[in-house]
Amino acid sequence: MSFPDRDVLHRWAPLLVLVALVCFFSLVNPNFMSLRNFARIGISATPPLMVAVGVTFIIIMGSIDLSMEGAVAVCAVVFAAIFIWLGGTLASWAWLALPACIVVGALYGLLNGLVHVKLRIPSFMASLSMGFVGIGLSLLMTGGDRIRVEDKIFRSLLTERYLGFPLMVHVALLVILIAWFIQSRTAIGRNFYAVGGGEELAHASGLDVKRVRVLGFMLAGVFYALGALFAVAQIGIAETATGYNFMFVSITSVVVGGTALWGGNGGVWNTLVGVLIVNVINNGMIVMGLPRYLQDGVLGLLVILAVVLSTDRKSLAFVK
């Protein structure tokens, strides 16, 4: 096979995998291919999609963020606490909890970025530590309890359906469009690619790399906050466990979608495909009657496979 073909194949491989998976599960169980089941996949995919889109920007820069479990837990708990405190329904001043949650996410990301950039600690360790801090913080705030958010207007994100899909799926698509706009139509979006493509080159051409990095982490924090909001809307509960498993699922999704770990390529659409692949596999496994807990193992294999497949190409280029 000639080289451009391989490149084209690489670009479309995640989408092909997604289509193949959908075909496979539909053949195994015809119930898979139904609007109701697709809506189910959409609901379960929405919160991880937000988190995965956030971390996509960071991975494009060649860094990594492992703090999402703590960040999501803190955002969810702060949101719920303010929401309940101000009246507990969107029809009152409690709507202020929404922007407050976003601000908390941004601050969390900002702190993350500052620890990474100012103390010059590798991002995986800086963010891992910050994630631990976040989990502890949310435990401290809740005392290990659950906060119930039962407001009908807020929960309409889940209960209200248009075209068969709940409102949250439509909102998520809108957010994806915004993320795509940031990625491809703004200076900061392009700077992410510049930093990921070659940090020294970006620095030499006058880019304030440190500032870009911190902004990237801050932007990611905003998306984690959105993920937290959807997660709370989905189950009506905010607790420390709200953040559980987001790290593994979101990073797997990004990598499976075709955004390489060393940065410089991929993007929001890749992540959308990656999140769908992961959620179709989860859903398909349930439809096929396989136990849920196999999920982590399958995701583990998947992430290794995806990284290996994308590494192959790079080392080939290097050898030639």
Place this chain on the structure above:
Amino acid sequence: MTLEKLKKHFPWITLLTLVVFVGALDSNFLRPENLLQLAGDISTLFVMALGITFVIYLGGIDLSAQSVANMTTVLATLMLPIFGASTAVICVLIGALFGFVSGFVSTKLKVPSFIATLAVGGIALSVGQFASGQRALYMDAVLRDQSFSWLTGNIGGIPREMIIALVLLVGALILERRTTIGRAFKAIGAGELAAVASGLRVGRYKMAAFAISGAFAATAGLLFAVKLSGGSPEMANGFLLPAIVAVLVGGTPLTGGVGGVLNTLIGALIVAVIRTSMLYLEIPATAQQIFFGVVLIAAIAFTIDRGKVRTVK
């Protein structure tokens, strides 16, 4: 004395200062029984940290240790009625196998170690959940005492767990200081490229380090299972953060090359003293995690060798 020279002595000075500080808060703390209990309680965590030390020494990281330990508590409980005392050997071998897979994925397949170990940890978690049926399992008391009485109780007032941990420490120390493998680790930690250039089979040694880490993590899981007389896929949760903190606070930096298993002993004791002092100061357990998270950041920032990481990603 320059800061660089002082850095080497920082871990034990910290430990001493903390002990004196907590002793001043409450003189009961310095009673030998109390200190002994403190050291006994940290044994399991210390064993896990010992293993991770080898990986960090080579400049990698092992985030799978906690999941491997979790899995081992389940497997040990399930295997005890079938294999008796040889359960211990099988568990350690399984742990080593998981570590080896992490090492293989990270060195041969060129996946960064934190992702490789995260993924392998996910697999270990699945195995633990699958094997246990997502329930907590209990060991039969008679069987446990038959096979593992050498792991529980005291000898002359010293907890057996602690003796096991010390034996493992001596073993790890010999491995580090007196064997070819140990010297190879030192060479790779000091400068991987130079080690490759001088003909060392770096990949193999790295895989060995991950396998050692897996074996120690499994040992920690086994100790824990025997101590609590059962297993569950969540039993060792909360071990990873303090174990990594112990390695880094002890003075083995994230970039590797200096420090070692003795440093981890000091690091683990620091963790133990901090934990105890928090009990005295009545700081809630949840706040400990926040504190250790911050300590981890500080320890990395202070010890990391910036000459080795040109661009901090």
